[in-house]
Amino acid sequence: MLGLFVVALGVFLLPFAFPTPPPIVTRFQATQLFSPNGDGRRDDATIGVRLSERSDVTVEIQREGEPVITLLDASPQGRGFFTTVWDGLDQAGRRAPDGTYAIKLRARAGDKQFNTSRKLVLDTVAPEPAAMTVTSATLGGEGRGECRVTFASRDAASVVLEAQGAGAAEPLRRLGARPVRPGRATTWAWNGERDGGGRVAPGLYRIRAILSDAARNRTVRERTCWVGFTAGTATPARPRPAQPIRVSLRTTAGDPVAPSTRVALVLRRRVGVPGRTGGEVLGEQVGPGASGPAGRVAVRVPRGVNPDALWLVATTHDGRSSALIDLGGAP
Numbered sequence: 215m216l217g218l219f220v221v222a223l224g225v226f227l228l229p230f231a232f233p234t235p236p237p238i239v240t241r242f243q244a245t246q247l248f249s250p251n252g253d254g255r256r257d258d259a260t261i262g263v264r265l266s267e268r269s270d271v272t273v274e275i276q277r278e279g280e281p282v283i284t285l286l287d288a289s290p291q292g293r294g295f296f297t298t299v300w301d302g303l304d305q306a307g308r309r310a311p312d313g314t315y316a317i318k319l320r321a322r323a324g325d326k327q328f329n330t331s332r333k334l335v336l337d338t339v340a341p342e343p344a345a346m347t348v349t350s351a352t353l354g355g356e357g358r359g360e361c362r363v364t365f366a367s368r369d370a371a372s373v374v375l376e377a378q379g380a381g382a383a384e385p386l387r388r389l390g391a392r393p394v395r396p397g398r399a400t401t402w403a404w405n406g407e408r409d410g411g412g413r414v415a416p417g418l419y420r421i422r423a424i425l426s427d428a429a430r431n432r433t434v435r436e437r438t439c440w441v442g443f444t445a446g447t448a449t450p451a452r453p454r455p456a457q458p459i460r461v462s463l464r465t466t467a468g469d470p471v472a473p474s475t476r477v478a479l480v481l482r483r484r485v486g487v488p489g490r491t492g493g494e495v496l497g498e499q500v501g502p503g504a505s506g507p508a509g510r511v512a513v514r515v516p517r518g519v520n521p522d523a524l525w526l527v528a529t530t531h532d533g534r535s536s537a538l539i540d541l542g543g544a545p
Contacts, residue, residue, distance in 0.1 A: 359403025473509025
């Protein structure tokens with residue numbers, strides 16, 4: 215029994231008397247997903263290695279067992295941590311196709327060797343939007359929001375929705391990022407207010423949808439939206455040239471605007487439709503404008519001008535609200 219105890223104790227203490235040396239590679243990390251398309255986002259894959267002693271290191275990118283490019287070829291590396299980078303090109307300098315690759319790591323220090331691999335996905339295809347609609351409340355039915363946005367994606371991704379003014383670098387309001395899945399729409403009702411509060415001036419704004427996937431490939435879609443805080447109806451709805459046109463106004467939430475509210479009425483050339491055409495929607499003024507109480511003031515389409523080619527713009531005298539009214543032209 216005493217002999218067995220001594221043998222067991224020796225087996226237990228042996229690793230402490232002769233500790234196992236650490237492996238050559240004590241750390242191996244690598245980018246798992248990248249997109250070398252030159253857009254400045256995840257353009258490179260970084261491979262990091264920590265060595266316990268000076269070693270000759272080989273790092274090779276392979277696809278389906280075949281070599282694509284050798285990043286390090288038995289390159290001497292000192293003890294410690296170092297990195298190398300793959301830019302997505304093959305050995306001949308050509309862009310490697312999208313797909314799954316293997317990062318093969320081999321290290322040798324004397325008689326000691328270390329071999330392992332990591333998986334790496336190269337993805338340069340941006341996610342594809344399925345639909346984007348923006349309805350300007352001044353041209354739609356009563357409800358929430360000045361700009362009513364619906365966005366859908368064909369791919370699983372995330373979307374950021376932004377409201378921007380003309381020529382502005384920073385968004386006025388931002389929603390997201392929100393995950394999106396195929397077949398499920400994301401909606402947003404922008405109320406015409408800036409981040410931090412305070413509503414914007416009436417006018418034309420841009421709604422941007424920025425769709426991004428895990429590799430940071432990105433697709434951007436834009437639509438315009440008229441923010442007016444007021445909607446209106448022309449009487450008659452389909453006017454003829456020289457016929458007086460009056461308006462009845464309501465808020466975009468559906469509340470009536472008092473007929474005594476003073477407004478300015480102006481006819482403008484129709485050069486676009488918010489949400490459907492890019493760029494400006496209002497052209498030059500056509501004929502003289504008019505101002506007075508909303509319930510009584512009227513304008514007339516000049517003879518020889520097609521009313522379908524015009525917008526009627528009704529702006530309150532304080533400039534805080536401006537309705538864009540269709541005179542019968544197909545949006």
